[in-house]
Amino acid sequence: MQDYAITLKVRNDIACKGRGIGDYLFDYETDSISFELPYPFPCKLLVKSLQEIVVTPTMLYLPSFLKYHNIDFLRQQLMQIRCIENNSVLLHGSAWKKKGVGYLAVGFPNSGKTTRVLREMQQGAEFCSDENVILTKDRDITPVIRKTSISAYLAKEVRYNLTPSQRIGFIVARLKHRICPIFEPNIWVDLPYERKSFKLDKLIFLNHGMGQSLLTLTDNEFPFITNPILQAYSFATGWDLQGVYNKYKKLVEGIEC
Incomplete structure (x- = not known):
């Protein structure tokens, strides 16, 4: 079986830098998008090349209703994208x-x-x-x-x-x-x-x-097309998020046939 898992690293020394894209920062040199939540403790997240998530320890304890700032949701959506790329x-x-x-x-x-x-x-x-x-x-x-x-x-x-x-x-x-x-x-x-x-x-x-x-x-469980992190990454890089969704839609609809 091919490994579709998304790497998760926990670090305290995350540097959120780059050009502002909405609420996020995109670093063209490292192909990474990041942000910091305005809490009285370090709460940072960085996604590199849609393949790796790096977070500060406190990000792991945010309640699940923070859907777009919840690591498990994001990790599953990135995993979905990797699956789609492989049909x-x-x-x-x-x-x-x-x-x-x-x-x-x-x-x-x-x-x-x-x-x-x-x-x-x-x-x-x-x-x-x-x-x-x-x-x-x-x-x-x-x-x-x-x-x-x-x-x-x-x-x-x-x-x-x-x-x-x-x-x-x-x-x-x-x-x-x-x-x-x-x-x-x-x-x-x-x-x-x-x-x-x-x-x-x-x-x-x-x-x-x-x-x-x-x-x-499936849209309800893995709504990657509406994820603002992925939308900002698409905006910054030209990555075809809509094209990925269209391929995904065709694959899912084919299952019901």
Whole structure:
């Protein structure tokens, strides 16, 4: 499998410099775009050549509602761009294989993707992923290896065996959620299943509507076309952001055919 991961480095000595492009600074010598948030502590971010993210330690602790200044969101969007360049797409969904048929379940956040795949595992399915997958234009589906966000209810529902430290983790998570509801009362775990790759045969929508669309769901999860950092980079360099989006749209729409 090709490595689509985006490098993340944590440093204190980030130099934000270059020509002003909106809220950002672009350095033509290093092909990097950077900015500093106006907080009473060093909060800087630099993206180099759309391949590497460099941040100060405090940037990693910003709440997730800061969508364009959240490292995980940005990293996923850059990963999406790298996938598109290689005729693949990063999708938010759970995947499994059962009786020789490859499935991918997609939906908005909290639509039951993890629940669905864990229930399928109880019935003897082969595991691929519960969160993110990479899908090629030839419908080859590969897991993105990352931890799983699991609630106490879901752990009980699928009979997931919790360790003592994980039980303590749930107590801490509930306290954080009570103090600040933006934090989910969940913990992150490594599922004890071997991850496998296979062909996609059936696409399952966990949300339904008259405008049901995989493109809409994927735009919602990885909205790189509206990311101001990427827009500023495109403006500064002439990089064809719209062209990348058009290719991505064609790839995603081809999956539904």
